Amino acid sequence: MSELLGLENLRKVFPVRAAAGEPAGELVAVDDVSFTLPPGGSLAVVGESGSGKTTVARMVAGLETPTSGRITLDGEPREAARAGRGARKARARQIQMVFQDPYTSLDAKQTIEAAIEELLRAHFDWDADRRRERVAQLLAQVGLDKRQGGARPRALSGGQRQRAAIARALALEPRLLILDEAVAALDVSVQAQIINLLADLRAETGVAYLFISHDLGVVRQISDDCVVMHRGRVVEAGRTTTVLDDPQDPYTRRLLSAVPRPGWVPRRRATSGASA
């Protein structure tokens, strides 16, 4: 099977400074994580707060250096150190990231159109007409109209801003889009629109998703495969439907049983206040 993204025994250790009563030490944020993602696939990384999801995403995006392990793109090491400037630029283009807070990737002073146009100018030798055409196409793809495209981020609603961030991320035709809690902050009704949009965009463009989320319902809608993380390690991995319908690991089971649904009753576990 062909493979777009590959992670092999990825590990990330952060130094921890001494704090009140605690000596300095190390924090293993990601511990021996491996998985692969095929072209056009959608893989979700799920787990609770602090389990290491964002750290994995940041390493794949090149924003963080792994302590050890390997990340490959089309079977080649992600950091092709000897590659020329052009090749590096092309590689950077292949992976784009969308964050929970769209302001992270949008410039407050720029209109949405101008931001996308600038990105296109930096990467392609296109004339102004071609760029304008592409901007219009991208805006239409994510469901923003002309007026919204001409607006600054602050003048848009939360859902519209996230659409704009997605349009910008898609501008360079990446092969992999990393979405880190990209729908987590949205109102339920708007979140449903963006989930549907993401499904459509993958079908239309063939882009692959690395979808980071703590929300198992959202993960079920958006991913083909999933990886469950707990304390930096992968505790379970497989087809999303299989993992969610028939979880094998006790932690995955615990996670699933805690999701409110019709007929659900919250239960107190045997554990007490032992964990601070």
Add this chain to the structure above:
Amino acid sequence: MNSWLNPPGADPLVRVSHLRLDIPVRGEPRRVLHDVSFEVGAGEALGLVGESGSGKSMTTRVLMRLLPHGAATDGDVLFDGTSVTGMDRRALRRYRSSEVAMIYQDPRAAINPVSTVGAFLTEALREAKVSRKEAEERAVALLREVGITDAPRRMRQYPHQLSGGLLQRVMIASAMLTKPRLLIADEPTTALDVTTQEEVMAILDEQRRERGLALVFITHDLDLAAAVTDRIAVMYAGTVLETAASANLHETALHPYTVGLLASRPSTVDVKRLWAIPGRPVSAFEAGPGCVFADRCPFAQDRCGTERPALRTVDDHQVACHRAEELRGRITYETGGDADRAHDEQTEPV
């Protein structure tokens, strides 16, 4: 008057009717709530559910009479038959210190970071002239009840040394100390992981039942609310659109917004394209003269844009929709194509 607001027999513990609230924004009054009505019986749990900006927190602030300067209210807020808006200083003080207790989404904002858990818990009791020894014993006993086994050690710790889930349990214990009759919990688990949420909800539910406390539980998660409350009030744009029994809400929901909200939530058990309500939630001051949901409702007709539907009884629900009877069981949203995109284009950002 609406008969459901005045059922024969016992008075409810809380009765909010036709509540309106204006808050000054840059010197101009802004409508934040415009027609909020609901009741909570003694020992009953009511879920207030809605998307952001729908007015859930503002409603609780009216209940506690903790309003920003210059706020103007209209309508009735009664606690055990007494008007909360009309209480004098002394009555209000007594009401806040012994009748109601509140738990917030962010416990760290509600607790003094430089005082210990023990000092925080015993403060109110000491003010009520309870001896130090007794106050501490009661605090430790309560911490144990909320599942904190090493209570004496926790009493000496500071808030930053406790996880969010543990701190929220301390808040529940604190709320129980004064033996209130009503507990208001404003998104107490939104910031927590699901497993911690389950834990905290189980404890909250257990405490409430054991003590026969009434609960107003605020959340944007309909499934969570349905699981831990007796009845649900769905809020939108500063108004209540539907109230109904929590059990079987998925089957019985009547209002197009409630149905849409239930269908928007991705399921953990099966994959299907989501029904998406077009557009985005609006605030009370943005709503037109008609139904507040009209600009997003696929079933809107001419009168929906001009005539505001009042909350009225249909089946055993209260619902604010002109077409509730005729739409019963027939509501579906667009799931394919560009319907949601097309609609979103028509809405104005805030």
